[in-house]
Amino acid sequence: MKMELATQSDLEGIQSLLAELAKWLHSKNVRQWLSPHPKESLIREIDAGEVFVWKTDGVVRATITLTSARDEYWHEASEPALYVHRLAVDRAFAGQGLGSKILSWAEDELRSREIPLLRLDCMATNEVLRKYYAERGFTFCGISHYAKWDMDFALFEKPLTSCSPLS
Numbered sequence: 001m002k003m004e005l006a007t008q009s010d011l012e013g014i015q016s017l018l019a020e021l022a023k024w025l026h027s028k029n030v031r032q033w034l035s036p037h038p039k040e041s042l043i044r045e046i047d048a049g050e051v052f053v054w055k056t057d058g059v060v061r062a063t064i065t066l067t068s069a070r071d072e073y074w075h076e077a078s079e080p081a082l083y084v085h086r087l088a089v090d091r092a093f094a095g096q097g098l099g100s101k102i103l104s105w106a107e108d109e110l111r112s113r114e115i116p117l118l119r120l121d122c123m124a125t126n127e128v129l130r131k132y133y134a135e136r137g138f139t140f141c142g143i144s145h146y147a148k149w150d151m152d153f154a155l156f157e158k159p160l161t162s163c164s165p166l167s
């Protein structure tokens with residue numbers, strides 16, 4: 001699997017993939033992503049070199065965003081970390097372990113940048129995703145309430161340090 005840095009020409013494919021997955025998640029009564037995903041933030045993240053894609057035949061089949069920007073719901077966590085956002089795999093490729101491969105790729109990216117922590121989150125009520133992350137070696141760090149959206153997030157990190165206390 002070869003992940004590559006996304007370019008603006010990938011924007012439509014990324015948006016389409018995220019919209020299809022959001023629709024599928026909603027059909028399963030899982031509220032995880034906004035749909036449609038705000039185009040402006042994707043443009044900004046692509047321009048910042050934070051969005052990566054995997055393609056087959058020129059079509060975006062998977063994407064992940066890796067950023068060093070700490071989300072507000074991580075409260076006072078101050079250690080250097082990369083934060084995973086929008087890990088998404090085309091449903092046509094479901095069950096092939098691509099999500100795990102992308103997370104392994106992200107861990108390699110973490111090591112190459114000499115950053116000690118890989119962090120991610122999901123909706124606190126998303127038990128399937130919480131189990132998925134735990135099975136891939138992520139440590140559950142707690143639940144954090146994000147007042148701006150009135151939502152609770154389950155926080156996870158990997159690989160080597162203990163969880164930071166949440167305030």
